[in-house]
Amino acid sequence: MSQANDTFRQLEKASPGTRQPLDRLLDDMTWNEQGLMPAIAQQHDSGEVLMMAWMNRASLEETLETGRVCYWSRSRNRPWRKGESSGQQQQLIEARLDCDGDTLLLLVDQLGAACHTGRRHCFYTRLTREQGEVISAPLVDPETLYGASQ
Template sequence: MSHGAELFRELETASPGTTVQLPHLLENMKWNDLGLVPAIAQQHDSGEVLMMAWMNEATLHETLSTGRVCYWSRSRNRPWRKGESSGQQQRLIEMRLDCDGDTLLLLVDQQGAACHTGRRSCFYTRLTHEKGEVVDAPLVDPEILYGNSK
């Protein structure tokens, strides 16, 4: 297979069952200047979009090898194992790469709230042309999840 954008162009017309070795995909992915790609977490059985975070190559490998989702925390500048503080873990069901090689989709089994606000999803504010409206209540008080650490 080819390199870079050519690889992903070839995959556009590939038949189901076509395989590409993971190292080849990773070296051809479009990582940002910090070596990160966005990773969207979606509940595997309901389709609910839970959150977006960042992954680097090491956290991607850890997630695939352990089955427990690990992101890269830009604020902490270190790996962040989802639920390490709150207990609200994500178990990986399946990981997918988008057609351009620049975004990951993680199909997960989310335990409890995915958002640090205590809500199930980080996407709890609905936008219209006039306003933003909070549409989901927290499942749990963030103080219970994190204490005073947040």
């Protein structure tokens, strides 16, 4: 059994209050081939799921240190501090790691829209067996947030 598997197996049986050093967890977490991990952002007080993005170790460490959520932008190939161009920031309330060490849950306080479409969240298309249906309107015009280049 690998050290990573051992770390997360131990946590499965751990009592509340059990602690592990952050560096050990970061070392043992399962990052993909690009060194990334999915991070789900959820509004801390309402439970609303806002978005999914990617984090690398450095962006997670920055988020934990500063309290301002920083993701890894795959399209720009650089850190993406949520709200750096739109002003629609996310403040970290709590970060959680799933049981396998391969997905993050970020409980955040979202300022305004989380989605680049100007909507509160990215999950605005409901799927059924027959169709997809848009179920929420933008809070703000994306051109207002990002300019006409978006």
